[in-house]
Amino acid sequence: MKLHRFSLAAGALALALVPASTLSWAQAPAKIWFSWSPKPLPLTEWKAPNKPIWRLNEIMGAHKGQADWDQPIVRDQDYAADYISLAPGAKTKPQFWGDDRIFWYIASGQVRFHIEGQEPIVASKGWLVQVPYRNIYWMETVGSEPSVRLEVIRSNRTPLYPATQGDTGPAPTAKGKTYVLASYRTPPDKYDEVNKPALDFWGDFVKRPATPGDHPFVADTTNFANVIRGHGTPTPPDSNKGHFHIDYSEFWVIAEGTVDYKMEGMKVYTANVGDVVYAPQGRWHRASWAGDGMSTRIAINPRPYGMHNFDPDAGAKQ
Template sequence: MRTFDRSMIQQLTCALAGSLMYASGALAQQTSPPQRPQPIVAWSAQPVQATAWIAPNKPHWKLSEVLAKHSGQRSWQEDIVSDRDFVARYISMAPGEKTKRQFFADDRVFWRVQSGRMRVSIDGQEPFDATPGFMVQVPYRTPYSIETLGSEPSLRFEVIGAQAVPLYPIDETPTPLEGKKYVKVSYTGRGAYDDINKPYLDFNKAVVEANGRGGPFVKDDKTFANMIRGPGKAPPPPTDLGHFHVGYSEFWLVLEGKIDYLIEGVPLFTAEPGDVVYAPQGRWHRASFGGNGMATRLAINPRPDGMHNFQPPEAH
């Protein structure tokens, strides 16, 4: 049997301690959150005259004002956003009203249920009921239909591509479009769901009740709808301008709580659930969590990895 003197035991103890320290260090490196890359300072073009809002776009659409405008109506639409990339509108459908089965050639469509209840039927999926807070999306070339359930209208905020026009399965009768004619065509392929892009998300259950962080709901090569969630706090100082985007505009749908906004040329204001806020390309803008509770905004833009031009540290 081999015997160990005191020096050998000390050597083994040191070796073991070193191994444990190395292993714990390696584990810490594996589990620590990724570090943000160091910012790079560069010159970026910004319009001398700030990009204007062109109707229907405006800094702040209040849902309360939209509802007041259509008081007493059960079926109506209100365009909220229209620009180079997207068209977004509020759509109210009366009880029992149902859309035709339709799809879009190259664009994903998504919406958020604001009130009421609807049955959503998407080819390849089991039909499901969507209630307030649900967010739904349909990939390109995938037929779908919506039907209002219950005794109250359903209201949704819907976003589609700017040039997207509906197509219809051959067994449907197309709804006429001014300046267009419908002809028979053939096509192949359709979009699909994946780990991020799923048929629906019950925001109230999956995020609010679970105290989740949010994250992307839609993410593809030309559409990004990202849930940004956090606790309310005091607004940053006015010297913090936020950032601006070089080549696209951005808008937000408030899902929960209060969001404070500072947009270049507009005094600080607060948006509430259902409100829509729009920042044109090139304008400094800043969003922060307001109020005392949790707040969530759905940030919508055409670039999942879009460039954010932040103020360099010396500018604050």
């Protein structure tokens, strides 16, 4: 059964902020430019809860015996990301976000998503799901085990809850906020050729099989979740510093295999499925597919066309 909202028939404006025909992240332009690019002094540190790597098995171990829990993973100027466990049979309240999309990576268990205008989606390990702004949604855990999801939303956002004219409450509550009954005419955003409701990573993406390289799942003016898949390769030497970003940080969740990371000031370390790796703004970082098989990382940052700063002798590539 589809979930619909009162007055949705008023119409929605489909704004293709990033036309699919122009998506070409994997194609490097022939020309190389040079710049004096600023790096922070001192280096940007990992400020809690951010850290070089959150290991999923350690997170699960820390919450052993608990069915419902919330573990903050990322907090910075752009994103808030949490690993969240929801008990079997538990449901969330219907809600939506005023001006931002929200998206998830499912680490374990099964979640049934009820999204406005869509048939229910049952997502299991490896699935990616997203909801554009002003679309009402709720979710529930199905099956006999808790569901665990990585939830990503823009920083310092507060959800809205659907209401009706003359609604007498009680009003929702949130720390530092007071909820008031309001009306609005700005319609919900729509899905498009790139931003689709869900991706069944193991059941569809891997079985296609997807070509190696970049496969954006989320792409708008302030969000980018890029599924990057490739075959294991020898870990580059430390002289290969990778790249850095000027005004934003980046993080990844590993969806398949293993990925080696080299962060400025650190030794190489390996991330496994479900682990979350974080590179602070301005710090050199490098990711490489490890092992003998295929590996996939999901890169998350606020810039679909973000600038990558490489060493001048690197040819603008890793």
